[in-house]
Amino acid sequence: MTTQIAKVDRATRQRGAVSLRAAQLSYGQRVLWDGLDLDVQPGEFLAILGPNGSGKTSLMKVLLGLQPLSGGTVEIAGSAPGRGNRKIGYIPQQRSLDPALTLRGRDLVGLGLDGHRWGIGLRDRKARRARVDEVLESVGAAEYADSPVGLLSGGEQQRLRVAQALVGDPEVLLCDEPLLSLDLAHQRVVSDLINARRRAADTAVLFVTHEINPVLPLVDRVLYLVDGRFRIGTPAEVMTSETLSELYGTTVDVVRVRDQILVVGAQGALCDDQSHHLAGDA
Amino acid sequence: MENFFDFAQTGELLGLDIVHNALIAAAILGLIAGVLGPLVVTRKMSFAVHGTSELAFTGGAGALLLGIGVGYGAVLGAVVAALLLGVLGQRDSERDSVIGAILAFGLGLGVFFLWLSPVRAQTKMGLLIGQPIGGQTTDLWLLIGCALAVVLVLAVLYRPLLFASVDADVAIARGVPTRTLTLVFAVVVGIATALGVLTVGALLVLSLMITPAAAACRITSSPVRATVLAIAFAEVSVLGGIVLSLAPGAPASAFVTAISFTIYLVCRAVGRVRVQRIGDRRASVPVAA
Numbered sequence: 217m218t219t220q221i222a223k224v225d226r227a228t229r230q231r232g233a234v235s236l237r238a239a240q241l242s243y244g245q246r247v248l249w250d251g252l253d254l255d256v257q258p259g260e261f262l263a264i265l266g267p268n269g270s271g272k273t274s275l276m277k278v279l280l281g282l283q284p285l286s287g288g289t290v291e292i293a294g295s296a297p298g299r300g301n302r303k304i305g306y307i308p309q310q311r312s313l314d315p316a317l318t319l320r321g322r323d324l325v326g327l328g329l330d331g332h333r334w335g336i337g338l339r340d341r342k343a344r345r346a347r348v349d350e351v352l353e354s355v356g357a358a359e360y361a362d363s364p365v366g367l368l369s370g371g372e373q374q375r376l377r378v379a380q381a382l383v384g385d386p387e388v389l390l391c392d393e394p395l396l397s398l399d400l401a402h403q404r405v406v407s408d409l410i411n412a413r414r415r416a417a418d419t420a421v422l423f424v425t426h427e428i429n430p431v432l433p434l435v436d437r438v439l440y441l442v443d444g445r446f447r448i449g450t451p452a453e454v455m456t457s458e459t460l461s462e463l464y465g466t467t468v469d470v471v472r473v474r475d476q477i478l479v480v481g482a483q484g485a486l487c488d489d490q491s492h493h494l495a496g497d498a
Numbered sequence: 499m500e501n502f503f504d505f506a507q508t509g510e511l512l513g514l515d516i517v518h519n520a521l522i523a524a525a526i527l528g529l530i531a532g533v534l535g536p537l538v539v540t541r542k543m544s545f546a547v548h549g550t551s552e553l554a555f556t557g558g559a560g561a562l563l564l565g566i567g568v569g570y571g572a573v574l575g576a577v578v579a580a581l582l583l584g585v586l587g588q589r590d591s592e593r594d595s596v597i598g599a600i601l602a603f604g605l606g607l608g609v610f611f612l613w614l615s616p617v618r619a620q621t622k623m624g625l626l627i628g629q630p631i632g633g634q635t636t637d638l639w640l641l642i643g644c645a646l647a648v649v650l651v652l653a654v655l656y657r658p659l660l661f662a663s664v665d666a667d668v669a670i671a672r673g674v675p676t677r678t679l680t681l682v683f684a685v686v687v688g689i690a691t692a693l694g695v696l697t698v699g700a701l702l703v704l705s706l707m708i709t710p711a712a713a714a715c716r717i718t719s720s721p722v723r724a725t726v727l728a729i730a731f732a733e734v735s736v737l738g739g740i741v742l743s744l745a746p747g748a749p750a751s752a753f754v755t756a757i758s759f760t761i762y763l764v765c766r767a768v769g770r771v772r773v774q775r776i777g778d779r780r781a782s783v784p785v786a787a
Contacts (some may be wrong), residue, residue, distance in 0.1 A: 488550025
């Protein structure tokens with residue numbers, strides 16, 4: 217995990233990993249968010265929270281270059297979002313793969329490296345294999361790298377997803393509900409892997425989630441989106457009864473029980489895990 | 499029936515030019531069917547292939563009626579079908595019924611064309627059940643040209659196409675133009691299907707486009723190995739089928755489908771054991787949390 221991954225250079229450190237200025241996104245009349253200013257530093261862990269339809273996934277799409285802003289500017293890893301940017305790693309939510317899928321773990325990871333490139337990819341096969349092996353090892357997936365992915369457990373598949381996102385050595389890691397439908401132990405494994413990466417390589421992490429608790433110890437700042445309103449700050453600043461009541465426009469109680477944050481009264485805020493996909497509409 | 503295994507006669511027939519040409523055409527077809535097959539299976543396009551092949555039949559029947567090369571008509575019909583299916587059926591939920599509606603109409607149109615056209619009944623039947631040897635002057639150059647085009651296009655598109663086929667969400671996130679690829683691949687499959695119609699007939703194209711690949715996918719999970727195996731299975735089926743059909747003078751299609759189905763059954767059995775083994779091995783290793 218250490219040799220190949222260069223520490224992010226000085227220029228990256230100064231320019232920030234993600235930068236949004238007066239960003240606005242609207243579909244027709246409906247404004248998802250407006251006036252969003254956000255700077256994410258290399259090595260920072262930003263949790264993006266909010267109820268369904270608040271524009272979390274749309275923000276991911278903007279950063280991936282799949283959705284243009286309606287206003288304002290956005291920069292990620294030093295350039296405008298574009299398709300197939302290798303400096304960006306993407307981890308989707310866990311969705312069971314077809315058990316009969318003709319694909320091994322190492323193929324899934326390899327596609328993360330060069331799947332967007334044309335051709336069959338016969339050149340540099342040795343270097344490719346070495347890189348894939350290295351990343352598989354680093355996430356502890358080497359043992360089942362040659363098994364059909366469809367026969368692996370959800371947790372194992374998601375480990376491969378992390379490897380797939382890291383194999384291109386990204387500066388920014390975009391995670392779209394990567395813990396959804398994983399059990400607690402695997403939620404821990406996957407979030408620890410993501411955290412290890414940002415510590416080792418100063419990778420910025422933008423982490424969309426319904427549920428902050430599994431990643432709470434890792435989170436530097438929170439972007440909380442509700443119905444076009446949003447708040448950015450540390451968990452201590454944002455996750456309070458006062459702030460969330462203001463965002464939701466109704467009384468919301470935030471209760472801290474040991475290391476957990478419970479949000480009471482924000483209907484649909486933290487308890488819905490309806491799945492959504494990039495291929496879908498919004 | 500006693501000349502079923504008349505090897506002397508088979509040997510004699512193998513010396514004929516007309517048989518040579520049929521075998522070359524079949525070998526080319528086996529190659530492209532094997533190359534495309536695993537992706538077709540992964541993308542769950544069996545029904546689309548069947549639909550395309552029936553419209554290739556319509557195109558071929560139309561060409562017969564107009565007195566132009568059946569091959570050109572079949573390729574044209576298949577490409578139009580692939581484009582229609584691609585444009586109308588981009589949404590998964592709709593694709594199934596769109597294909598059903600189009601292919602039923604196309605098949606009816608083809609039957610009408612055949613009824614109108616003055617050629618021999620055997621030629622007409624050839625479009626449906628295949629007639630690799632001598633029936634039509636199967637245009638070898640058309641076949642070679644189309645096969646080259648298919649292989650070249652696939653060589654360029656292979657990686658992003660595989661990515662989009664097995665892992666659409668992440669492929670989209672990484673900027674793979676999945677919609678365009680879907681359309682281009684549909685056309686490529688359409689061309690290959692049309693060539694299959696000329697050799698094994700519209701009703702039996704699946705035995706080369708789908709069966710060998712489905713068999714290969716049962717016994718390996720490596721996309722590359724699956725492709726190599728699919729090519730091998732398709733070649734064995736189509737060449738073996740034609741050679742076996744020589745002595746009895748029976749339709750080659752019957753032998754081609756029988757061989758490819760036998761391979762499929764064997765691979766299913768092997769695949770079952772394989773999945774069980776993987777399960778056992780994984781169960782015996784404590785899962786690291």
